[in-house]
Amino acid sequence: MTTDVTTEAPVAAPAAPSRRRVVAGRFLASWRGRAGLALLAALFLLAFAGPPAAAWSFEDRDFLAFLSPPTAAHWFGTTQSGADVFVVTMHGMRRSLLIGLLVAVVSTAVAAVVGAFAGYYLGWTDRVLGWVTDLLLVLPAFLIIAVLSPALGQGAWLVMVGLLAAFMWMVTSKMVRGLAVSLRKREYVLAARFMGVPGYKIIFRHVIPNMSSLLIVDATLNVSAAILTETTLSYFGFGVRPPEVSLGGLIADGAATALYAPWTFWFAAGLLILTILAVNLAGDALRDAFDPASGGARR
Template sequence: MTVLQEEAVEASLDADAVVTGARRPLSRNRLVWLRLKSMPRFWVGAGVFAFIVLWAFTGPLLYPFSPTDRDVYNMNMGPTLMHWFGTNSIGQDIYAQTLSGLQKSLVIGLIAGPVATIIAAVVGSAAGYLGGWPDKVIGWFVHLLLVIPSFFILVLLSPIYKGLSWVALTVFLAIFSWMIMAQVVRSQTRSLRNRDFVRAARYMGMPTGAILRRHIIPNIASLLIIDATLGVVTAILSETSLSYFGFGVQKPDVSLGTLLADGTAAALTRPWLFVFPAMVLIALLFAISLIGDALRDAIDPTSGVNRG
């Protein structure tokens, strides 16, 4: 074979490698990321959410007033260069209180939402995989919890956690927010437990916990990611609603719900007490909802019309 022939063969092999590489299927994570990148609503939601988180935790460091400071010379004042969001009836700065309440609502939502999803994944996958009487017992328990809406359960239990810190409220929000997703996970697990790779793992003597952790839960991870994201919205809304009606965060702690409750009566006469916390809450929920909506369409394009 001449030198020219060898060079021609090598060029042909290189071309085949390029074509093969181009046709190589993308991994699922890569495909999801490429879909997300093409969705403007994802970037809008992620950008707004990142700004809100950064603002909530760095804003107080750049502001001269704390949530508990009182300016007795500027009580019930509207927004000024000194008090950006105005002050309340006892001279406390609304901007500082809004940032403090935003921190509290963010921490509660970002903990309670994912924890509820983890509970749903464990309970639902165990029930769907084991079947038989464990499935019936777990299913009966889940239906029992679904009889009464979780909001009313938390209201009934409020005397227990009201005397404790907001951490107790976070735990209770997570405990009573997993049931619907557990039903979805249970149904998906039933369809997965008879797949060949699950049967092979079972015949090899792999423990039930390992099968759930390695084969069942990874195959429903897309549902869990979406649920955890939207669960943050649910947790923030639940905390805000409970605090608004006096069943959630208790003074002297501050949350967006307590600020809205304090400002409702003066929404027409002193609108800054209500409008600024309400706008922050709306922007936060809007951003997380955009991210969750984009994730849903990126992971499962058949879930709805892709508006990105």
């Protein structure tokens, strides 16, 4: 008499989700993340796909409709020169969004490199970079940009990106330095150093990647700060110069006619508010996704 003994194959344990999936799940689980992401996507789509869908171009002028209110022909009305407010506003929002993104990326990258090198090498490297950082912190950034603005010339908005980024990285670099001082003592960093890996490679391969959560959140929040700063400069005539336009310049131009032609002012101002709101919502949700203890339980 024989007895059949069947053995079941061991069931493999499910693989643990990666940190990227966990962060993405927390971000999308937050109403702030969903609302901010959806609003940002809608604003980008409107800024880049809106002007081609309109019947008027940025250079067109309707000489039969000066300061015309919103109509089927001009969705946002027209300006004093007959320009279509919708097309002009979309061009301005496009420029403001690009400036905000570029300034955020550049300033965060500079903060990461300066802070990581200062915290990893310490010594004279730390002192020199610390002196530069402290000096830039006490300089009046608004006045310096305002003085340099007339020399930029027309359409030099990329130079404005560099000027804004040059004064937005210092505080983050100090936080990065503190993290780098801690990371330089970790086992994987010490092992790489004992294997003869150069210091700059250790910084870019091990130190900076291990503080990516801080840098991503910082870059996200810097977008709104850069847009607001550029808008303020443009409002006072020190930012983007003609023939380029931005939301700040459009708000400044529309302020003179806001009482009797409010469409020249309120559409640009409203889109600026929506842009800042969307970026801040996404930034708060991203911060909570990386650090649930900071408030990730809120929905």
